Amino acid sequence: MGHPDSLGHGVGLRRDHFDRILGGPARVDWFEAISENFMVPGGRPLDVLTRVRERYPIVLHGVSLSIGSTDPLDDKYLDRLDALAKRFEPAWLSDHLCWSGVGGRQAHDLLPLPYTAQALDHVVGRVQRVQERLGRPFVLENVSSYVAYADSAMPEWEFLAEVARRSGCGILLDINNIYVSAKNHRFDPREYILGVPKEAVRQFHLAGHSNKGTFLLDTHDHPVIDEVWELYKDAVRRFGPVSTLVEWDDKIPPFERLEQESIRAKEIQDEALGPVPVKTGRGTA
Amino acid sequence: MKPGAPPDLKQTQELFWALITAPEGVRAAIDAPAGRGSGIDPAQVDAVFAGDERLPAVERLDIYANMYFFRLLDCLAEDFPKVRAALGPERFHNLVTDYILRHPSEHPSLRYLGRRLPEFVAGHAPSAGFPFLADLARLEWTRAGVFDAPDSATLTRAALARLPQESVGEARFRFVPAFALLRFDHEVVRYWRALDEAEADGGAPREAPAASAADPAAVPHPARRKTAARVWRKDLVVYHAGLDEEEAHALELALQGETLGRICQVLAAGLSPAQATERAGRMIQAWIEDGILADCGPNTSL
Numbered sequence: 001m002g003h004p005d006s007l008g009h010g011v012g013l014r015r016d017h018f019d020r021i022l023g024g025p026a027r028v029d030w031f032e033a034i035s036e037n038f039m040v041p042g043g044r045p046l047d048v049l050t051r052v053r054e055r056y057p058i059v060l061h062g063v064s065l066s067i068g069s070t071d072p073l074d075d076k077y078l079d080r081l082d083a084l085a086k087r088f089e090p091a092w093l094s095d096h097l098c099w100s101g102v103g104g105r106q107a108h109d110l111l112p113l114p115y116t117a118q119a120l121d122h123v124v125g126r127v128q129r130v131q132e133r134l135g136r137p138f139v140l141e142n143v144s145s146y147v148a149y150a151d152s153a154m155p156e157w158e159f160l161a162e163v164a165r166r167s168g169c170g171i172l173l174d175i176n177n178i179y180v181s182a183k184n185h186r187f188d189p190r191e192y193i194l195g196v197p198k199e200a201v202r203q204f205h206l207a208g209h210s211n212k213g214t215f216l217l218d219t220h221d222h223p224v225i226d227e228v229w230e231l232y233k234d235a236v237r238r239f240g241p242v243s244t245l246v247e248w249d250d251k252i253p254p255f256e257r258l259e260q261e262s263i264r265a266k267e268i269q270d271e272a273l274g275p276v277p278v279k280t281g282r283g284t285a
Numbered sequence: 286m287k288p289g290a291p292p293d294l295k296q297t298q299e300l301f302w303a304l305i306t307a308p309e310g311v312r313a314a315i316d317a318p319a320g321r322g323s324g325i326d327p328a329q330v331d332a333v334f335a336g337d338e339r340l341p342a343v344e345r346l347d348i349y350a351n352m353y354f355f356r357l358l359d360c361l362a363e364d365f366p367k368v369r370a371a372l373g374p375e376r377f378h379n380l381v382t383d384y385i386l387r388h389p390s391e392h393p394s395l396r397y398l399g400r401r402l403p404e405f406v407a408g409h410a411p412s413a414g415f416p417f418l419a420d421l422a423r424l425e426w427t428r429a430g431v432f433d434a435p436d437s438a439t440l441t442r443a444a445l446a447r448l449p450q451e452s453v454g455e456a457r458f459r460f461v462p463a464f465a466l467l468r469f470d471h472e473v474v475r476y477w478r479a480l481d482e483a484e485a486d487g488g489a490p491r492e493a494p495a496a497s498a499a500d501p502a503a504v505p506h507p508a509r510r511k512t513a514a515r516v517w518r519k520d521l522v523v524y525h526a527g528l529d530e531e532e533a534h535a536l537e538l539a540l541q542g543e544t545l546g547r548i549c550q551v552l553a554a555g556l557s558p559a560q561a562t563e564r565a566g567r568m569i570q571a572w573i574e575d576g577i578l579a580d581c582g583p584n585t586s587l
Contacts, residue, residue, distance in 0.1 A: 036394040040433035043463065044521040047436075064393035070295035077393045102298040106390040107353050108360075111301060119294055147345035148335040149297070186337075214340045215348065 006276070007057050007091055007243040009266045011258045014248070018048045020255040027259045028056075032245050035062040035093070039080045053088050059203070059245075060090040061172075064106065067130065067140065068099035068113040068123050078133050085136060091243075092137035092202065094172045097123070097160060114149035115159040120166075127167035139202050140164070141172035144180040144209070144218035155187065157195035170202035173239070175232045176224065180209050180216040193235050201239045206232060206265055207247040221250035224261060229268060236269050241276040244269070292333055300325070300333060305350040308386055311343050357385050357398060364399045365425045368406070370480050370501035371415060380412060396433075399426060417471035417507045424473055424514065424525065427465045431516050432523045434463035440578040442570070452583045454546030458539045458572075459580040463518035466528075466536045474514050474527035476507035517577045524575070532568055545581075 008029030013021070021031075031052055038045050038060075052058065062081065066074070085093060098110040113119045131138050142160055154162075164171050173196060182189040208222030224232075224246065236242070246261040269276065292300065303325055307314030315327050336342035358381045362369050369377040388401045403426050406412050407419035439461060448456055483501050513533035516525040528536070531552065538548050552568075553561035572578050 036396070039394055040396065041462070042436035043433035043518065045433060047521055066393075070298055074393060099298060100393075101390075102295070102302050104391055105302070105306075106393060107302070107305065107349075108356055108390060108395055109349065109352055111298075111349065114294070114297060116294075122294060146348040147342060150333060150335045151292075152335075184340075215345075217348070 006241050009262045010245045011262050012247045014252055016252045017255045022051055028262050030057040032059045032061045035060045035081055036064055038084055058090050060093050062095040064100055065095040066100040067126050069102055071102055082134055092139050094139040094141060096143050097140045098143045110143040112145035115152040115154045120162055123163050124166045127169050139170035139172045141174050142177050144177040146184055148185055157192045161197050164200040171200045172203040173201050174205035175235055176207040176209055176228050179228050179231055180218050183216045189231055193238055198239055201242055204242050204244040205247055219250060220247050233268050233272050236272045241269055241273055297333055304346050305353050311346045311350050360395045360398050364429055365422060367425055367477055367480055368422050373502050417473055420469040420471045420473045427467055427516050428523050431463045431518050437461040437579050439576040440573055440581050442573055445581055455583045456545045456581050457542055458578050460577055461579045464577040465516045467514045469512045472507040472510050472512050479504045517575050519576045
């Protein structure tokens with residue numbers, strides 16, 4: 001794991017930008033596609049992803065694996081993810097360190113786990129089964145959270161680090177999520193970054209959030225704020241030139257605005273580390 | 286959970302779920318008298334979740350409760366824009382509240398959240414003043430299904446022309462997956478167009494002033510009358526069009542696997558042979574141009 005296979009700086013592939021991306025060159029190195037949006041039989045989404053994949057490396061980023069749920073793993077979901085991965089050969093697959101539903105029902109949200117020994121054993125076992133089933137690099141992302149559990153026995157970064165160490169999965173470190181959760185739960189975001197094992201971090205996420213007064217909400221509808229850029233610089237210094245992706249999912253601006261955010265991320269990385277060569281094209285997968 | 290025992294992960298998740306999906310909100314679910322409400326033990330909530338003086342645990346859980354509902358509401362508003370326009374935002378909100386209670390999402394993808402909405406609205410008492418709503422919802426849901434239906438090769442005029450003359454009458458059509466024939470009890474295709482026109486005149490419906498002539502709510506409700514439509518996809522774009530009874534019947538026969546000869550025979554009723562041939566020819570040509578036919582031949586498997 002780590003940065004030798006860095007994809008560079010990319011952005012999330014969103015429907016609002018399909019025409020623009022297919023219509024001409026984009027000043028980004030790669031795209032991240034939401035896996036579930038392409039788990040469909042045919043039509044425009046798959047056509048677009050096929051054409052994007054011909055020109056750029058991609059990563060498939062899931063939101064519904066529900067790795068921390070106490071429901072059984074969804075074999076049909078894994079079959080669909082496997083088929084998608086075989087068709088598009090992403091550089092890796094990712095999802096979130098959370099649970100999304102219970103009792104067969106789906107919240108379609110990234111719900112936090114208690115950081116207990118029981119939850120740790122549970123998640124590690126399931127990550128191992130997912131990796132065996134998919135047979136390709138698998139990466140888990142830290143989520144933003146708004147509530148904590150009284151019986152959590154360790155900080156989130158320790159839980160994340162242990163999941164990665166014991167299961168062998170990679171880490172998608174969402175810098176904005178660290179910042180949001182740090183404000184919501186009053187911890188030092190730099191302590192989080194220092195607590196994550198260097199060798200496990202495969203990707204960064206950056207995004208904007210909303211300040212709701214008594215809490216921060218991970219809305220992905222604003223530019224990245226200065227404090228998160230600063231934190232990103234710290235992360236780059238610690239983890240190196242890790243593949244970085246800017247997400248913008250609501251109140252989506254013109255693609256050029258998103259490109260600017262991605263270019264700014266690259267500039268910050270260069271500032272911290274000096275220019276880093278990036279592999280491009282299908283060969284990176 | 287046993288009093289005093291730490292909850293296991295499953296119990297914690299079930300409690301979390303019960304709180305964030307409670308229709309009246311987290312606080313109301315906790316405060317409901319035992320035996321009449323959600324069965325949530327307030328002491329367990331205090332024992333499981335942590336908050337602080339700035340933001341107590343209940344308010345923190347409320348963030349999740351709001352996100353749960355509004356994410357599903359947004360999804361259904363996107364999949365059923367015409368149902369929303371017909372009902373208006375408030376009634377649509379109430380419909381979604383009732384729908385989600387009855388049919389919580391059970392699929393990992395939000396794409397399938399609305400699959401039971403057409404049948405649900407048909408029996409939804411508060412929507413009884415909108416008897417056409419089930420037809421409208423079915424049209425919207427069918428369009429969603431056609432949008433991402435499997436890709437398929439389509440029949441060309443050249444391929445049809447290559448059929449041996451003597452076997453044309455025995456030929457059968459096979460349709461592409463991205464096609465559907467719908468029958469309605471109301472004139473919803475015409476109503477759809479009227480809603481589009483109202484939106485084009487007044488901007489997005491949610492921003493239109495309530496009393497404006499461009500308000501979708503001011504569009505007269507569709508008449509109760511048997512109608513039909515076909516929905517198809519061409520060059521990755523979804524279309525629908527109303528059908529006259531003749532074409533609807535011809536499509537029905539073709540979908541049932543009747544031969545081209547039999548379809549022409551039915552179409553010929555009341556027409557001269559020349560008129561019938563011309564009518565069938567025009568119809569089939571339109572089907573080919575719209576890419577709804579996959580194949581045609583004597584041995585086409587159905």
